Amino acid sequence: MSAPISSYVSQERLWHRHEQLALIGATATGGVNRQALSPEDVAACLQLVEWGQALGMQASRDAAGNVFLTLPGSDADAAPVLTGSHLDSQPTGGKYDGVYGVLAALEACEAIRAAGLTPRRRIEVVAWMNEEGSRFAPGMMGSAVFAGVRRLADIEAVQDAQGVRVGSALREAAEALSAIPLRPLGRDVFGYVEAHIEQGPLLERLGKTIGVVTGIQGKRTFQVQVQGEAAHAGTSTRAERRDALMAAVAMVGALNVRMHDELDVLKFTIGRFSVVPNAPSVVPSGVMFSIDLRHPESAVLLELGDAIEAICKANAGPCDVSVKELSKAMSLEFPADMRKRIRDSSNALGISHMDILSTAGHDARYVHEVCPSAMVFIPCHKGITHNEEESITAQDAAAGAKVLTEVLVGLALS
Ligand code: HGY
Numbered sequence: 512m513s514a515p516i517s518s519y520v521s522q523e524r525l526w527h528r529h530e531q532l533a534l535i536g537a538t539a540t541g542g543v544n545r546q547a548l549s550p551e552d553v554a555a556c557l558q559l560v561e562w563g564q565a566l567g568m569q570a571s572r573d574a575a576g577n578v579f580l581t582l583p584g585s586d587a588d589a590a591p592v593l594t595g596s597h598l599d600s601q602p603t604g605g606k607y608d609g610v611y612g613v614l615a616a617l618e619a620c621e622a623i624r625a626a627g628l629t630p631r632r633r634i635e636v637v638a639w640m641n642e643e644g645s646r647f648a649p650g651m652m653g654s655a656v657f658a659g660v661r662r663l664a665d666i667e668a669v670q671d672a673q674g675v676r677v678g679s680a681l682r683e684a685a686e687a688l689s690a691i692p693l694r695p696l697g698r699d700v701f702g703y704v705e706a707h708i709e710q711g712p713l714l715e716r717l718g719k720t721i722g723v724v725t726g727i728q729g730k731r732t733f734q735v736q737v738q739g740e741a742a743h744a745g746t747s748t749r750a751e752r753r754d755a756l757m758a759a760v761a762m763v764g765a766l767n768v769r770m771h772d773e774l775d776v777l778k779f780t781i782g783r784f785s786v787v788p789n790a791p792s793v794v795p796s797g798v799m800f801s802i803d804l805r806h807p808e809s810a811v812l813l814e815l816g817d818a819i820e821a822i823c824k825a826n827a828g829p830c831d832v833s834v835k836e837l838s839k840a841m842s843l844e845f846p847a848d849m850r851k852r853i854r855d856s857s858n859a860l861g862i863s864h865m866d867i868l869s870t871a872g873h874d875a876r877y878v879h880e881v882c883p884s885a886m887v888f889i890p891c892h893k894g895i896t897h898n899e900e901e902s903i904t905a906q907d908a909a910a911g912a913k914v915l916t917e918v919l920v921g922l923a924l925s
């Protein structure tokens with residue numbers, strides 16, 4: 512019996528590529544800052560394309576800034592198998608969030624090519640644009656436009672903190688990527704498999720190598736704008752002030768009480784909080800803060816998310832407040848047959864696995880809208896992530912790539 516295709520996965524090559532990508536946007540303290548459509552993000556895409564083209568893969572990109580590498584199949588009319596993740600990072604991101612899924616997908620194609628296999632279906636490796644949503648909120652813009660969940664025109668209007676629109680950042684990135692042919696938005700896809708680090712402690716704690724992801728918990732994000740009036744810190748009386756900061760703090764306090772969950776299942780995060788004019792002797796005229804709300808039960812997410820605006824208005828005092836919902840995605844479950852493929856491949860390779868819910872968001876959320884999708888997790892040390900200390904092992908990285916390879920081959924031969 513011939514060796515499994517996954518036996519051609521090279522742990523050394525996979526690990527070396529992680530180390531090389533980690534140099535692009537490297538921070539002084541061991542992490543990466545490769546925010547969406549930044550020169551660092553584009554450089555990482557170009558490095559991916561160079562590796563793929565050396566393997567004989569065809570590069571392409573779409574108007575949403577997604578970058579693709581295609582390993583040809585024997586039946587050009589057959590819908591492709593899609594795999595990948597994202598290369599953009601949080602400002603103080605780790606080296607593996609997103610990157611692992613892209614490089615494991617590329618490694619699977621390396622193994623398929625080394626084994627001399629031409630699958631029936633072409634396999635497409637994708638690096639999704641702006642999964643993280645830190646520079647431009649909300650995240651997962653590239654996969655949402657690909658899946659038709661969001662319109663390109665809508666995401667192009669989104670601005671970063673410097674007032675740069677996604678549209679102009681896309682045009683700038685397109686210039687740097689101009690040698691790569693443009694392809695139409697969206698595509699008929701046979702199936703999608705995304706490998707990713709767990710971003711939680713369970714696999715490591717329970718001694719399992721592979722997470723068979725059952726689904727992704729629901730997530731709603733909001734932007735709260737509080738409008739007051741600038742005044743002199745020494746002359747304006749409290750009675751006459753319209754202090755946006757004090758109103759925002761009252762809102763945050765009230766929200767924190769309402770979102771408190773003794774079971775610690777609900778995730779309520781205010782990650783961004785900006786004050787205008789942010790000057791020590793000026794009563795703040797404006798505050799903007801973000802809300803990231805997540806829960807596995809859609810009913811809870813709906814009830815609590817719908818309560819936010821009333822809580823903010825009830826604590827606005829003399830200020831005005833507006834609450835804008837940026838994204839709303841309910842919990843999802845991946846198809847059982849796709850999860851079975853991951854379980855069967857893990858068993859065939861003698862690699863331990865367990866079912867696991869993803870409490871982090873991923874591009875698979877939107878691709879799930881257009882084709883049968885699945886995710887393969889590998890352990891992430893102590894679950895440390897969205898943190899420069901994020902770490903994985905080369906052995907787990909290779910094991911996950913082997914399972915991914917077998918799942919992709921199974922889909923591409925079907
Ligand atoms: O926020 C998330 O869940 C993803 O890691 N960007």
Ligand code: MN
Pocket residue numbers: 597608609642707872873
């Ligand atoms: Mn990610």
Ligand code: MN
Pocket residue numbers: 608643897
């Ligand atoms: Mn992330």
